[in-house]
Amino acid sequence: MNHHETAVKTDNFRAWFMDKLLMGMDWPDYMRQLITPFNIIAAIILSIGLPLIAIRFIYGLASVTHASQDYPWGIFLGWGLFGGVPLSATGFVLATAYYIFGFKKYKPLVRLAVLAGFLGYLFAVIYLLCDLGRPWRIYYPMIIGFGTASVLFLVAWHVATYLTVQFLEFSPAILEWLQSKRIRKWALSITIAMTIAGIILSTLHQSALGAMFLLAPGKMHPLWYSSYLPVLFLCSSIYAALSMVIVVSTLAARFLKKAADQTFLSNLNPLTLGLGRGASLTMYVYFVLKLISVAHDNNWALLATPYGQWFLLEIVGFVLLPALILSLGVKTGRVGIVRLGAFAGALGIVVNRINVSMVALNWNLPDHLHHIVPPWQEVAIVLAIATIHVLVFRWILMRMPVIREAPEYTDH
Numbered sequence: 001m002n003h004h005e006t007a008v009k010t011d012n013f014r015a016w017f018m019d020k021l022l023m024g025m026d027w028p029d030y031m032r033q034l035i036t037p038f039n040i041i042a043a044i045i046l047s048i049g050l051p052l053i054a055i056r057f058i059y060g061l062a063s064v065t066h067a068s069q070d071y072p073w074g075i076f077l078g079w080g081l082f083g084g085v086p087l088s089a090t091g092f093v094l095a096t097a098y099y100i101f102g103f104k105k106y107k108p109l110v111r112l113a114v115l116a117g118f119l120g121y122l123f124a125v126i127y128l129l130c131d132l133g134r135p136w137r138i139y140y141p142m143i144i145g146f147g148t149a150s151v152l153f154l155v156a157w158h159v160a161t162y163l164t165v166q167f168l169e170f171s172p173a174i175l176e177w178l179q180s181k182r183i184r185k186w187a188l189s190i191t192i193a194m195t196i197a198g199i200i201l202s203t204l205h206q207s208a209l210g211a212m213f214l215l216a217p218g219k220m221h222p223l224w225y226s227s228y229l230p231v232l233f234l235c236s237s238i239y240a241a242l243s244m245v246i247v248v249s250t251l252a253a254r255f256l257k258k259a260a261d262q263t264f265l266s267n268l269n270p271l272t273l274g275l276g277r278g279a280s281l282t283m284y285v286y287f288v289l290k291l292i293s294v295a296h297d298n299n300w301a302l303l304a305t306p307y308g309q310w311f312l313l314e315i316v317g318f319v320l321l322p323a324l325i326l327s328l329g330v331k332t333g334r335v336g337i338v339r340l341g342a343f344a345g346a347l348g349i350v351v352n353r354i355n356v357s358m359v360a361l362n363w364n365l366p367d368h369l370h371h372i373v374p375p376w377q378e379v380a381i382v383l384a385i386a387t388i389h390v391l392v393f394r395w396i397l398m399r400m401p402v403i404r405e406a407p408e409y410t411d412h
Contacts, residue, residue, distance in 0.1 A: 023398065046384055066375055071370060078357045079353075080127025086233070086236060086349050088120025089240060093238055095195045096199055116245070121163050123385060124159075158205035161201055165198050210230040211230045213229055221363040223307060224355060228296070242275045243341075243345035244342075249272070273333065279341075319345075321344065322344035325337060
């Protein structure tokens with residue numbers, strides 16, 4: 001191959017790559033369409049949050065959090081990890097329904113669910129890195145720091161492995177975008193195996209996150225501490241996933257309609273009703289399990305205390321009420337009501353995980369050590385990471401065949 005042919009191939013690749021990156025627009029047009037109210041707000045959030053992230057890694061956790069040896073966890077983990085992981089079970093739940101149990105009608109939502117799960121786990125790890133005093137040692141629980149009997153050993157290995165599994169599950173969409181037909185065929189051939197691996201990994205690490213708190217019976221408030229915690233965490237992750245699929249599909253159809261095809265848009269309402277039915281049933285199961293956990297330890301008298309009132313608000317206002325809203329929406333066929341219940345259910349998961357990891361943990365510490373309200377710097381960092389999460393999600397949806405089918409690929 002002579003120099004001229006090499007130059008031509010390089011120019012062709014550059015043109016192809018820029019066309020993919022800019023979605024067929026030239027630079028001036030692309031830059032103009034970036035000027036939107038959402039992007040302006042995102043830029044403001046990032047201009048505050050990114051310098052604070054740098055400060056956190058330069059000067060340590062004490063520069064941005066109230067964390068201490070007595071009260072170690074804040075919203076980096078309460079929101080980002082413990083709240084983010086159950087909401088990211090979307091890929092596990094929907095891929096299982098589609099590939100294993102044969103609910104083929106959910107095909108328009110499968111890739112969206114897998115992408116939501118992959119990015120959710122990826123950003124959960126980013127939140128964890130922000131919370132670790134020595135983030136470069138993140139691999140220690142997997143290799144050095146703990147033995148195989150440790151719950152953290154299990155969680156670390158499973159989350160890391162599941163990230164790889166979800167990337168492989170989503171890779172056909174990436175390969176279709178890159179027009180790599182040969183590798184795509186290989187990626188499709190391992191989909192069932194990756195789905196089965198996802199089931200094994202997800203069921204274990206979702207419950208293991210709850211099992212972590214079994215190690216702190218004296219530190220957690222009795223209403224939240226229960227031997228049922230692993231089961232409660234797994235059960236709640238299922239309805240969290242179903243609710244989150246409704247949330248992300250609703251937002252995608254509302255704000256990214258031009259990235260969706262008619263198959264996605266026309267099937268969204270009936271599929272939402274089906275997801276709402278599954279979410280409400282799981283919420284009822286979870287609500288009953290929560291009552292059983294109270295009865296098992298005979299903690300009924302604690303419901304009359306201030307912590308008990310907050311516990312009742314959590315299970316009634318953020319579990320039972322969303323379940324009833326979902327049931328009403330499904331029974332009457334009103335998709336808007338189902339979506340309202342799903343948003344409330346997703347919010348309820350975050351409330352529960354923050355309660356478990358922050359409010360109920362170390363509840364008997366003196367008030368000056370029990371820092372439930374985070375400092376503004378920590379909130380700004382969380383907002384910045386969440387904004388990047390949304391921007392990456394949107395970037396992928398606008399370019400790759402996630403909520404639309406590539407015309408030349410219709411066999412997935």
